[in-house]
Amino acid sequence: MTISRRTLLGTGAAVGLLSACGSNTGRDDGGSDGKGPKLSQWYHQYGEDGTEQAVKRYADAYDKADVSVQWRPGNYDEQTAAALLTKSGPDVFEVNGPTLDQIQGGQVLDLTDLFDGAKDDFNPVVLAPKTYDGRIWSVPQVVDMQLLYYRKSLLSDAGRKPPTTLDELVDTARELTTKKVKGLFLGNDGGSGALGGTPLYAAGLQLVTDDGKVGFDDPAAAVALAHLRDLYEDKSLLLGAPSDWSDPSAFVQGLTAMQWSGLWALPAVKKALGDDFGVAAFPSAAPGAKPAVPVGAYGAAVSARSAHKQAAKDFVKWLWIEKTDYQRDFALSYGFHIPARLSLAKKAAPLTEGPAADAVRFSTENGYAEPLRWTPASRVAYQDALSRIIKSGANPESELRSVVRKVSAELDRVKKKSA
Amino acid sequence: MNAGSTRPRERPWRRLAGSQNRTLWFWAFVGPFALGLIVFTYVPLGWSVYLSFFDAHNTVSPTDFVGFDNYTSMLKNDAFTDSLWTFVVFTAFIVPTTYVLSLSLALMVNRMRRAQAFFRSVFFLPAACSYVVAALIWKMSIFNGVRFGLANTVLGWFGADQTAWLSTTDPPWYWLVIVTVRLWLQAGFYMILFLAGLQRISPTLYEAAAVDGARPGWQVLRHITLPQLRATSVAVVLLLVINAFQAFDEFYNLLSDSRGYPPYARPPLVYLYYTALGQGQNLGLGSAGAVLLALIVAVVTIGQARWFGLGRKED
Numbered sequence: 001m002t003i004s005r006r007t008l009l010g011t012g013a014a015v016g017l018l019s020a021c022g023s024n025t026g027r028d029d030g031g032s033d034g035k036g037p038k039l040s041q042w043y044h045q046y047g048e049d050g051t052e053q054a055v056k057r058y059a060d061a062y063d064k065a066d067v068s069v070q071w072r073p074g075n076y077d078e079q080t081a082a083a084l085l086t087k088s089g090p091d092v093f094e095v096n097g098p099t100l101d102q103i104q105g106g107q108v109l110d111l112t113d114l115f116d117g118a119k120d121d122f123n124p125v126v127l128a129p130k131t132y133d134g135r136i137w138s139v140p141q142v143v144d145m146q147l148l149y150y151r152k153s154l155l156s157d158a159g160r161k162p163p164t165t166l167d168e169l170v171d172t173a174r175e176l177t178t179k180k181v182k183g184l185f186l187g188n189d190g191g192s193g194a195l196g197g198t199p200l201y202a203a204g205l206q207l208v209t210d211d212g213k214v215g216f217d218d219p220a221a222a223v224a225l226a227h228l229r230d231l232y233e234d235k236s237l238l239l240g241a242p243s244d245w246s247d248p249s250a251f252v253q254g255l256t257a258m259q260w261s262g263l264w265a266l267p268a269v270k271k272a273l274g275d276d277f278g279v280a281a282f283p284s285a286a287p288g289a290k291p292a293v294p295v296g297a298y299g300a301a302v303s304a305r306s307a308h309k310q311a312a313k314d315f316v317k318w319l320w321i322e323k324t325d326y327q328r329d330f331a332l333s334y335g336f337h338i339p340a341r342l343s344l345a346k347k348a349a350p351l352t353e354g355p356a357a358d359a360v361r362f363s364t365e366n367g368y369a370e371p372l373r374w375t376p377a378s379r380v381a382y383q384d385a386l387s388r389i390i391k392s393g394a395n396p397e398s399e400l401r402s403v404v405r406k407v408s409a410e411l412d413r414v415k416k417k418s419a
Numbered sequence: 420m421n422a423g424s425t426r427p428r429e430r431p432w433r434r435l436a437g438s439q440n441r442t443l444w445f446w447a448f449v450g451p452f453a454l455g456l457i458v459f460t461y462v463p464l465g466w467s468v469y470l471s472f473f474d475a476h477n478t479v480s481p482t483d484f485v486g487f488d489n490y491t492s493m494l495k496n497d498a499f500t501d502s503l504w505t506f507v508v509f510t511a512f513i514v515p516t517t518y519v520l521s522l523s524l525a526l527m528v529n530r531m532r533r534a535q536a537f538f539r540s541v542f543f544l545p546a547a548c549s550y551v552v553a554a555l556i557w558k559m560s561i562f563n564g565v566r567f568g569l570a571n572t573v574l575g576w577f578g579a580d581q582t583a584w585l586s587t588t589d590p591p592w593y594w595l596v597i598v599t600v601r602l603w604l605q606a607g608f609y610m611i612l613f614l615a616g617l618q619r620i621s622p623t624l625y626e627a628a629a630v631d632g633a634r635p636g637w638q639v640l641r642h643i644t645l646p647q648l649r650a651t652s653v654a655v656v657l658l659l660v661i662n663a664f665q666a667f668d669e670f671y672n673l674l675s676d677s678r679g680y681p682p683y684a685r686p687p688l689v690y691l692y693y694t695a696l697g698q699g700q701n702l703g704l705g706s707a708g709a710v711l712l713a714l715i716v717a718v719v720t721i722g723q724a725r726w727f728g729l730g731r732k733e734d
């Protein structure tokens with residue numbers, strides 16, 4: 001039989017088409033090596049060395065399921081949000097949430113029963129945004145917080161003390177700014193992203209009140225945000241740094257005298273600067289109001305589309321509730337995080353001295369967590385307004401009025417959905 | 420029984436296959452692509468239109484029909500209308516500048532007697548670079564805001580202060596970064612199109628013009644070269660406008676950060692990306708925006724084609 005060129009091409013095309021439709025989704029069902037069902041677990045990419053190996057080691061140590069860890073660089077929130085729409089997403093995944101819409105949309109499982117007896121041991125500030133309708137939707141892994149780093153030597157050279165009010169922060173930043181060094185780094189966007197609601201909390205306000213109303217419909221809000229404009233207008237802010245606020249590079253390279261960053265950056269700062277640095281909360285922005293620091297937690301959640309729901313829940317319970325030695329290792333051995341368990345945080349030796357101890361104190365005394373009802377749509381509206389206030393000098397009162405309008409509409413929407 | 424029939428009856432599938440199996444082969448070769456087009460383009464398109472009539476938060480199979488609510492809230496949303504303005508401003512910058520730059524490059528390269536191929540390749544090379552890579556180079560090494568960025572170093576020699584190119588809204592320096600990166604990337608490609616057009620112009624026209632006393636330079640360019648390049652120019656402008664509509668890569672990579680995107684220089688696609696695919700996952704609202712955008716693109720393109728007389732036979 002002779003094969004004509006056409007037949008060959010045609011067959012090739014057909015075979016190619018068929019094999020392209022293969023079903024290699026990176027997971028399969030049923031245990032193959034006697035370790036029980038296969039689960040896939042997702043993490044976002046942590047910057048610190050060793051974290052990936054550590055989480056893989058934990059997963060390997062679990063003997064009731066075959067857990068494969070996926071380390072996902074890039075836009076993690078977008079990736080998980082899209083993956084949750086399909087069955088090929090993760091079974092267990094860490095999430096900076098879950099968001100209210102993910103909970104209301106039934107995309108994640110209720111994990112309340114995993115907390116049996118352990119609930120009181122979790123940091124209540126970070127557990128609150130994981131709770132909706134009295135049910136808990138993810139297990140906090142570690143507590144992260146953001147705070148202000150400052151160079152002690154530069155401050156004392158200028159004869160300044162660490163700022164305790166926003167006015168002082170503006171003055172100090174202006175004074176520390178020279179031709180080569182800027183006074184303060186709040187992120188390349190001028191602070192609208194990294195600070196978020198922190199200035200409002202430092203003015204004694206809230207993003208959303210406990211009964212689900214807008215928490216910053218108050219003249220004090222505009223006053224606080226106007227100060228951020230002052231920082232920008234004084235040219236005290238470092239802008240356009242090669243790495244953004246979450247990375248301490250700008251601070252340790254001496255591009256700025258003060259920087260807003262995360263607790264995770266503390267080991268790197270300490271290594272580079274030794275004792276020549278201190279930490280502070282975001283200073284008080286209204287008379288009588290306490291300083292504020294944002295705290296938050298990535299939580300371990302279970303996808304509602306998982307093929308092995310119970311096995312996935314069992315794994316989460318094992319790793320993030322029972323195995324306290326792993327939780328300790330994860331929080332303290334790589335980056336620098338506060339354990340989500342109060343009992344572990346108390347025993348954590350690295351957190352008992354120096355700036356780390358200050359940070360832990362801020363997290364308990366001044367910490368706030370973004371409320372669950374502060375949805376991405378509200379955040380975008382607020383951040384846009386904040387950016388316009390800081391960079392373009394927009395009127396804070398009128399900008400805030402329009403934000404309040406948008407946020408109340410959004411709060412009505414989520415309320416209606418839960419009813 | 421009819422013994423009179425001599426011709427064997429054609430089997431139905433034979434007839435379907437066409438003479439010499441032509442129909443069969445047509446589908447064998449076109450089918451996969453048509454299928455791909457339907458599955459990956461038309462179905463998602465239709466689905467998007469479907470989603471735009473629902474409250475579709477975090478779901479692609481919504482149940483909550485809301486009629487035109489998504490459309491009205493999108494049209495009333497100042498962030499969306501601002502993004503359309505961003506697009507208009509961007510187009511107003513980028514289309515004329517690319518046009519002028521690539522035409523001048525083409526005219527210069529076309530006049531070279533030696534090393535023409537070399538310069539043609541050199542100017543074309545940036546077109547092979549990825550938008551993402553170029554945007555990152557622009558953002559991190561050329562136009563970063565600290566004193567050791569390239570632009571700031573050069574300005575520093577003249578004693579100027581460091582400028583945060585991407586963070587300054589007054590004056591809007593970020594446009595300089597956005598426009599130059601795209602200019603660098605695409606000017607070479609359009610230069611090639613113009614070169615091809617220039618080489619099609621008959622030398623006799625120039626000779627005739629010279630005999631008639633046309634001065635070389637502006638007069639010849641205005642009365643011979645540009646009219647002869649009309650077809651090329653129309654194609655170039657159309658492509659430029661459509662490309663500007665699709666702008667996403669350089670905007671996103673230059674201006675986004677881990678906490679989102681600033682409210683300025685936010686073209687429609689970037690805004691819709693955050694609405695539909697960001698953490699908000701408001702797929703219904705995002706789809707409504709996409710449909711509106713598609714309508715605008717269609718109207719503009721058709722209007723433009725009409726106005727330029729695209730596809731009209733040249734005299």
